[in-house]
Amino acid sequence: MPQKQRADARSNRERVVAAARETFAAAGLEVPMREVARRAGVGVATLYRHFPTRTELVTTVLAERVEACGVQMRRALDDPDPWRALSTTVLEFADRQIHDQALNEALLGSGDLSAAFQQERREHTQALNVLVARARAAGTVRDGVDADDVRAGLLAIAALRRLPPTARGQVIGKLADLILAGIRSQRTHPDRPRP
Amino acid sequence: MPQKQRADARSNRERVVAAARETFAAAGLEVPMREVARRAGVGVATLYRHFPTRTELVTTVLAERVEACGVQMRRALDDPDPWRALSTTVLEFADRQIHDQALNEALLGSGDLSAAFQQERREHTQALNVLVARARAAGTVRDGVDADDVRAGLLAIAALRRLPPTARGQVIGKLADLILAGIRSQRTHPDRPRP
DNA sequence: CCGGAAGTGGAACAGCCGTTCCGCCATGAG
DNA sequence: CTCATGGCGGAACGGCTGTTCCACTTCCGG
Numbered sequence: 001m002p003q004k005q006r007a008d009a010r011s012n013r014e015r016v017v018a019a020a021r022e023t024f025a026a027a028g029l030e031v032p033m034r035e036v037a038r039r040a041g042v043g044v045a046t047l048y049r050h051f052p053t054r055t056e057l058v059t060t061v062l063a064e065r066v067e068a069c070g071v072q073m074r075r076a077l078d079d080p081d082p083w084r085a086l087s088t089t090v091l092e093f094a095d096r097q098i099h100d101q102a103l104n105e106a107l108l109g110s111g112d113l114s115a116a117f118q119q120e121r122r123e124h125t126q127a128l129n130v131l132v133a134r135a136r137a138a139g140t141v142r143d144g145v146d147a148d149d150v151r152a153g154l155l156a157i158a159a160l161r162r163l164p165p166t167a168r169g170q171v172i173g174k175l176a177d178l179i180l181a182g183i184r185s186q187r188t189h190p191d192r193p194r195p
Numbered sequence: 196m197p198q199k200q201r202a203d204a205r206s207n208r209e210r211v212v213a214a215a216r217e218t219f220a221a222a223g224l225e226v227p228m229r230e231v232a233r234r235a236g237v238g239v240a241t242l243y244r245h246f247p248t249r250t251e252l253v254t255t256v257l258a259e260r261v262e263a264c265g266v267q268m269r270r271a272l273d274d275p276d277p278w279r280a281l282s283t284t285v286l287e288f289a290d291r292q293i294h295d296q297a298l299n300e301a302l303l304g305s306g307d308l309s310a311a312f313q314q315e316r317r318e319h320t321q322a323l324n325v326l327v328a329r330a331r332a333a334g335t336v337r338d339g340v341d342a343d344d345v346r347a348g349l350l351a352i353a354a355l356r357r358l359p360p361t362a363r364g365q366v367i368g369k370l371a372d373l374i375l376a377g378i379r380s381q382r383t384h385p386d387r388p389r390p
Numbered sequence: 391c392c393g394g395a396a397g398t399g400g401a402a403c404a405g406c407c408g409t410t411c412c413g414c415c416a417t418g419a420g
Numbered sequence: 421c422t423c424a425t426g427g428c429g430g431a432a433c434g435g436c437t438g439t440t441c442c443a444c445t446t447c448c449g450g
Contacts, residue, residue, distance in 0.1 A: 006417060009427060033408065043429035044409080054408065108357045142376065152355075152369040159354025160347075162303045174347040181337065182377030201447055204397060228438065238399035239439080249438065 013050045015040045020061045024102035029058055029109070058102075059116050065103045066120050069096065073127045083140040086131045087180055090154065094176045097158045098169060104161045125151070142185045153179035208245045210235045215256045219297035224253055224304070253297075254311050260298045261315050264291065268322045278335040281326045282375055285349065289371045292353045293364060299356045320346070337380045348374035 019040035023031050033054060037047045051057035072092055079085035097104050106113050114121070125147075132147040156179070160172050214235035218226050228249060232242045246252035267287055274280035292299050301308050309316070320342075327342040351374070355367050 006426065008417075012427085032406085037429095045411085045430075046428060048409070049427070052409095145373075148366075149369055149373050152366045153373060155358065155366060156351035156355055156370050159357055160351055162354060163350065171343075171347045171350060174344055175351050178340075178344050178348060178374060178377040180377075182373040182375075201396065203447070207397085227436085232399095240400075240441085241398055243439070244397070247439095 009049075012040075012042055012046055016042060016047055016050060016057075017060065020057055021064070021102075024058070024061055025100045028101045029105045033057075055112075058113070062102060062106050062113065062117070065100060066106070066117055069093075069103075070120060070123065072096075073124055076131060077127055082131070082134040082138040083184070086135045086141075086150070086183075089128070089131060090150070090157075090180060091176055093154055094157045094172050097161055098172055101161065104158055107155070107158050140185060141183050145183050150179075150183065153183070204244075207235075207237055207241050211237060211242055211245060211252075212255060215252055216259070216297075219253070219256055220295045223296045224300045228252075250307075253308070257297060257301050257308065257312070260295060261301070261312055264288075264298075264319065265315060267291075268319055271326060272322055277326070277329040277333040278379070281330045281336075281345070281378075284323070284326060285345070285352075285375060286371055288349055289352045289367050292356055293367060296356065299353055302350070302353050335380060336378050340378050345374075345378065348378070 016036065020036050023036055023039055033047060034044060036057070037044045040047070047057070051060065073089070076085045076089045079088070097107075106117070128150060129147045132141065132145070132150055135141045136145075157172055157175055160175060161168065163171055211231065215231050218231055218234055228242060229239060231252070232239045235242070242252070246255065268284070271280045271284045274283070292302075301312070323345060324342045327336065327340070327345055330336045331340075352367055352370055355370060356363065358366055
């Protein structure tokens with residue numbers, strides 16, 4: 001399938017995606033289509049030519065972000081230190097959720113999007129299972145903690161993004177530490193890797 | 196100022212508040228005014244006569260729920276067992292957040308409501324400070340844990356209400372246990388009071 | 391029981407939203 | 421350079437929302 005479309009059309013598509021990416025990350029997935037078009041410097045018709053429905057635009061933008069999560073997960077799987085792999089995953093997840101509202105709503109939203117990324121979700125789940133299993137085998141997590149506990153913690157961190165932006169970062173940091181404290185076994189590692 | 200309003204007007208007001216209470220708890224604070232009026236069996240004009248703006252209706256309904264939280268908090272302050280007082284507060288908070296979406300959105304919402312309940316929030320905060328301080332003095336919480344940590348945990352529990360209803364209860368339960376595990380010092384008490 | 395005022399229902403208004411339509415314009419093959 | 425055609429902007433449509441308006445109904449003091 002060759003790209004038979006005109007050069008200006010392709011350029012406009014790029015500008016739309018870029019505008020959507022920035023706007024969704026800053027203001028969430030519910031920003032009006034008009035606003036995205038305005039930020040991209042095009043009319044709404046142009047936007048709808050490239051993405052026939054709002055959902056398609058959202059899905060396209062989210063696919064990029066979800067892939068970035070996959071990359072981080074694969075890096076963690078390559079880490080030889082099981083506790084660092086797990087705790088880094090938690091902390092980087094928190095960071096990502098703080099800085100990208102689109103990703104946040106994708107994870108917590110009403111589920112209509114979930115269908116589109118079921119595959120990625122499964123992979124992420126399985127990777128987390130492996131990370132927790134390794135940490136347990138190494139004795140760095142408390143007895144009785146399983147991957148579902150960690151998942152609950154991650155969801156909680158994500159959910160906290162709804163707080164007013166002033167306190168948000170600090171509260172999420174505290175929660176992340178608290179969850180790591182709840183997970184880890186005693187006197188084996190510090191909560192956070194010190195850089 | 197005597198109640199000079201007609202009897203039917205007063206009855207209608209009650210019906211509106213009752214309908215709003217149920218609807219807000221089940222479907223959140225954003226249900227259309229028409230829907231509340233329909234459930235109350237009145238026209239929209241009746242609704243607007245008693246509550247000139249949407250915000251006033253919301254505030255009225257929330258005031259009841261917030262007061263219920265205050266009652267629970269005072270009961271906890273009377274509990275002679277510091278760890279039971281604290282853990283019960285966390286678990287009952289989770290329960291309340293699970294069953295009332297209005298209360299949930301009031302706590303996590305965009306902050307326009309926060310102004311109306313600043314006083315209650317302060318009282319709740321101070322009570323939690325006392326509960327944590329007592330638990331620390333009794334040696335039942337881990338060193339370095341303070342009231343802000345517990346508050347972060349509570350917010351996290353509240354935020355999880357956005358999950359799809361199927362998994363919600365279970366995930367919140369797991370998180371509550373995880374947070375209690377992160378808070379408590381070792382080998383002093385079981386996570387949950389066994390009934 | 392009666393009359394005026396308080397109370398009411400539902401249509402109507404204004405302002406958002408996603409999406410579609412249509413007359414005009416730039417592009418790039420020949 | 422020409423001109424058919426794919427692409428474009430912005431007005432317009434239909435459906436949702438909170439809120440207002442007004443002709444009609446119901447209450448209750450005398």
